[in-house]
Amino acid sequence: MTFLTEERRMIQEQAREFTLNEVLPVANKLDPEKGDIPMDLRNKMAELGYFGILIPEEYGGLGLGCSEYCIVAEELSRGWMSVGSIIARGNLLIGSHKMSEEQRKRYLPRMAKGEFLGAFSMSEPNAGSDISNISCRAKKDGDSYLISGNKYWCTFADGADFMIIIARTSEAPPGKRHLGLSMFFVEKKRGELMPGCSGSPIPKIGYFGWKTWELAFDNCRVKAEDMIGEEGQAFYYATAGLETARAHTAARAIGLAQGALDDSIRYAGERRQFDKSISEFQAIRFKIADMATQIEAARQLNYFVCEQIDTGQRCDKEASMAKLFASEMAERVCSEGIQIHGGAGYTTLHSVERHWRDARLTKIFEGTSEIQKRIISDRLLGRGRN
Ligand SMILES: Cc1cc2nc3c(=O)[nH]c(=O)nc-3n(C[C@H](O)[C@H](O)[C@H](O)COP(=O)(O)OP(=O)(O)OC[C@H]3O[C@@H](n4cnc5c(N)ncnc54)[C@H](O)[C@@H]3O)c2cc1C
Numbered sequence: 006m007t008f009l010t011e012e013r014r015m016i017q018e019q020a021r022e023f024t025l026n027e028v029l030p031v032a033n034k035l036d037p038e039k040g041d042i043p044m045d046l047r048n049k050m051a052e053l054g055y056f057g058i059l060i061p062e063e064y065g066g067l068g069l070g071c072s073e074y075c076i077v078a079e080e081l082s083r084g085w086m087s088v089g090s091i092i093a094r095g096n097l098l099i100g101s102h103k104m105s106e107e108q109r110k111r112y113l114p115r116m117a118k119g120e121f122l123g124a125f126s127m128s129e130p131n132a133g134s135d136i137s138n139i140s141c142r143a144k145k146d147g148d149s150y151l152i153s154g155n156k157y158w159c160t161f162a163d164g165a166d167f168m169i170i171i172a173r174t175s176e177a178p179p180g181k182r183h184l185g186l187s188m189f190f191v192e193k194k195r196g197e198l199m200p201g202c203s204g205s206p207i208p209k210i211g212y213f214g215w216k217t218w219e220l221a222f223d224n225c226r227v228k229a230e231d232m233i234g235e236e237g238q239a240f241y242y243a244t245a246g247l248e249t250a251r252a253h254t255a256a257r258a259i260g261l262a263q264g265a266l267d268d269s270i271r272y273a274g275e276r277r278q279f280d281k282s283i284s285e286f287q288a289i290r291f292k293i294a295d296m297a298t299q300i301e302a303a304r305q306l307n308y309f310v311c312e313q314i315d316t317g318q319r320c321d322k323e324a325s326m327a328k329l330f331a332s333e334m335a336e337r338v339c340s341e342g343i344q345i346h347g348g349a350g351y352t353t354l355h356s357v358e359r360h361w362r363d364a365r366l367t368k369i370f371e372g373t374s375e376i377q378k379r380i381i382s383d384r385l386l387g388r389g390r391n
Contacts, residue, residue, distance in 0.1 A: 008072070008308040016073055020080035023053065028084030029356070035214065037353040041164065042091060042214040047119060050088070055081075056095030057117025059249075064113035066096075070315035071249050075256035075307060082260030083267070086363040087214030089257045094122040094161060097250060103234035103242050108190065112167075124165035126220065127243060128158040134376050136171075137182035137240060141222060143172035143189065145229070150174070150189065152201070152225040162204060162218040167192045170227075171239045188239035191227045201225030211362030248314050248324040250371050255307040255324075255331035258367040259300060261360040262335040265342035266296045268357050272346050289345055296338045303331040322384040329377035332367035339364045 009017070031046055050056065058074045060066025067073070074096060082089030095116040104112070115121035132138040141154030152172050162168065168191050175185040193199040204220035234242055270293060273284035283289050307327045313320035339361035343350035350357050368374045383389060 008312065013073060013076055017076050017080060019053070020055075020077045021083070023049070024080050024084040024088075028081060028088050032085030032088070032214075032359065033356055036085065036356075036359050039213045041216075042085075042087060046088070047091070050081075050092065051119030054117070055092045056119035056122065057113075058092070059096040060113050060117040064109060064117060066113065066117040070311070071252055072308070072311040072315050074249070075252050075311050078253050079256040079260035079263070079304075082257040083264040085214060085359070086257050086261050086366075087212055089260055090212075091122070091161075091215070093250070093253060094124070094165065095119055097246060097253065102245070103188075104190070108233070112190070115166075121166045122161070122164075124159055124161040124168045126156045126159040126162065126168055127171045128156065130155055130157045133158075134373060136243065137177070137186075139171060139173055139186055141170075141172045143170075143174050143187060143227070145174070146226070148229050149226045150229060150232070152189070152222045152227060154222055156204075156218075156220040156222065158207065158217055159204075159220050160212075160217040161215045162198060162202075162220060164195060164215060165193065166195050168199065169233075170222075171243060174236055183240040185237050186239040186243075187236050188233040188242050189227050189231050190233050191231050199225060210365075211359070212366050247372070248310070248320055251324040251328035251377075252307055252310045252314060254367055254371040255303065255310070255327040258328075258331040258335035258364060259304050259307060261363055261367075262296070262300050262303070262331075262338040265339040265357050265360040265364075266293070266300060268355065268360075269293065269296065269342040269345040272349070272355070276347070276349075283345075292341050292345060296341055299334045299338055303327070303334045306330060322381055325372070325377040325380040328367075328371060329374055329381070332364070333374060335364035335367055336361070 027046060027049055031043060054067045055077055057066030058069050058077060062068035078089045078092060112121065127136060129139055129141060141152065141156060143150040143152045152170060170189045170191060171186055172189065173185050174187040177185040191199065198204055202220055202222050202225050204218045206216040207219055209217055273289050274282055276283045310320055310323050310327045313323060339357060342357040343361055346355055346357055349355055
């Protein structure tokens with residue numbers, strides 16, 4: 006069966022055209038200035054339905070699958086990974102499947118329209134790969150909870166319309182540190198942090214277009230009804246949607262690597278040395294061949310993972326493989342892209358350096374490369390004592 010059906014090809018072409026016309030010019034201007042993704046661009050994405058690809062039609066979304074979601078994310082990331090990422094802030098709300106019917110009716114239609122986008126606050130200074138070490142507390146106070154503690158790496162904390170916060174509501178039983186965590190879905194004003202929460206942006210080296218925050222919660226009051234699912238079960242909710250999140254990250258890595266390849270092919274055709282286009286040198290031609298081969302291998306693996314997800318098959322190992330392979334590939338490919346550009350690649354005048362900086366992040370977030378290897382090896386060898 007062909008993965009790229011006629012319908013998917015149309016979705017791909019539309020997203021590609023949108024990226025070339027709308028995303029790339031904005032990225033080339035704003036990334037060097039560390040500017041935020043403009044509202045105008047977000048509105049255009051919303052019109053195309055990109056924030057609701059995975060949201061069921063009955064709630065105003067497109068009701069499509071992980072395959073279409075990744076096709077669009079790949080194309081958008083060809084231009085700017087941050088734009089390929091922001092669609093997750095409507096579509097892929099970890100835990101949204103655990104929402105009550107009332108919460109779904111209240112939130113999903115606005116998310117699908119792109120007018121209600123979220124931030125996800127799980128990581129902490131001492132809880133990154135090891136999320137069971139979360140120490141931020143939520144203490145019951147009448148019909149509210151009071152959240153106190155420090156969070157780290159919360160992307161879009163300021164720009165979001167809501168925040169998903171994972172906090173500890175009870176002590177974990179001995180040997181079961183992952184229990185006792187709860188998930189809260191909290192509405193907030195766009196453009197500011199919520200009352201009881203202060204913070205500052207972390208000085209990062211890429212993934213511009215939005216800010217990533219260090220946050221301090223000090224008795225931040227949230228309604229008890231804002232809890233998603235059951236108390237104490239957030240670890241399971243946060244890890245439940247990971248296959249799709251990893252396929253999405255793989256798609257982003259593939260997209261930006263394709264962007265680096267496209268730019269490198271164009272540059273190699275234009276740049277002349279020794280009275281020739283550098284694309285005539287075998288050293289450059291072979292680099293291009295290697296880059297294209299690696300991208301296609303990652304893409305086909307990710308297509309397979311998307312199909313598995315969309316047909317309801319278990320694929321945690323394969324999703325980790327796709328995320329690992331695509332992100333490691335993207336950094337190598339973008340680095341070769343810089344090499345093909347020579348000195349020009351080491352400037353902010355060509356987007357290949359943006360792709361390289363963003364590729365580096367894909368090896369770190371949504372589970373580091375080492376954590377992916379741990380998941381894969383645990384499946385092959387049985388659980389290790391690491
Ligand atoms: C730009 C950016 C944006 C982010 N956005 C968000 C966000 O919006 N929301 C959010 O909640 N989080 C976010 N994160 C956090 C991200 O998910 C974490 O950085 C990531 O999970 C890694 O955690 P850490 O940084 O604490 O690294 P650590 O977990 O401290 O890892 C350090 C090193 O040790 C290795 N390591 C750790 N444990 C093991 C192990 N068991 N076996 C082998 N090696 C191991 C890691 O692979 C890594 O090489 C963001 C991060 C960045 C950089």
